[in-house]
Amino acid sequence: MAMERRKKRRKFDFFVPLLIVIIGYFAFVLVGQQVHLQEVAADQEAADARLAAAEAENAALKQEKADLQDPAYVEKIAREELGMTRHGELPYTDASK
Template sequence: MAAENKRRGKGHRLDWFVVVVLCVLGYFAYTMIDQQIHLNELDRDYIAAQQRLETAQRENAALKELKENLDDPVYIEKTAREELGMTHEGELPYIAKK
């Protein structure tokens, strides 16, 4: 019976050791998964920021081109005729019926 109690004591300690090791492994697994989820969110945010930056750069380039055209007399005349309906002296405006 004494030998049986010794075996139970060793088995009991081994069970606690296994439980502690499993808890530690579970904690590390949880931490790794949580960090991976956080990294994925950061990656999505980075991609969205890159897309917004590209859109802003295209818009900036278009506005710079428009700014350069504002000093061009041909562009000014074209805009005045098309958008404002202006004409030269002696010309009659033609408006097509839609």
């Protein structure tokens, strides 16, 4: 009868809790990696936006540099922004301003 009791009584099985702990650990690591990948993707998107803005500014500055090689453009800028005149010209100022 003592043998029958021992057969009916089960030993504690460590396999199932160990398997649950291992699966939980890998799930935790997977979620952490996904969060990190989302942060990296957001950083990449922000860097791409900054790069596009810098490239647009670079193109505008290259165009400005090319325009400054044209004497007519330089004269236009000198007249409009600096109020300069040619020798012998009289500057005109609008009285309504």
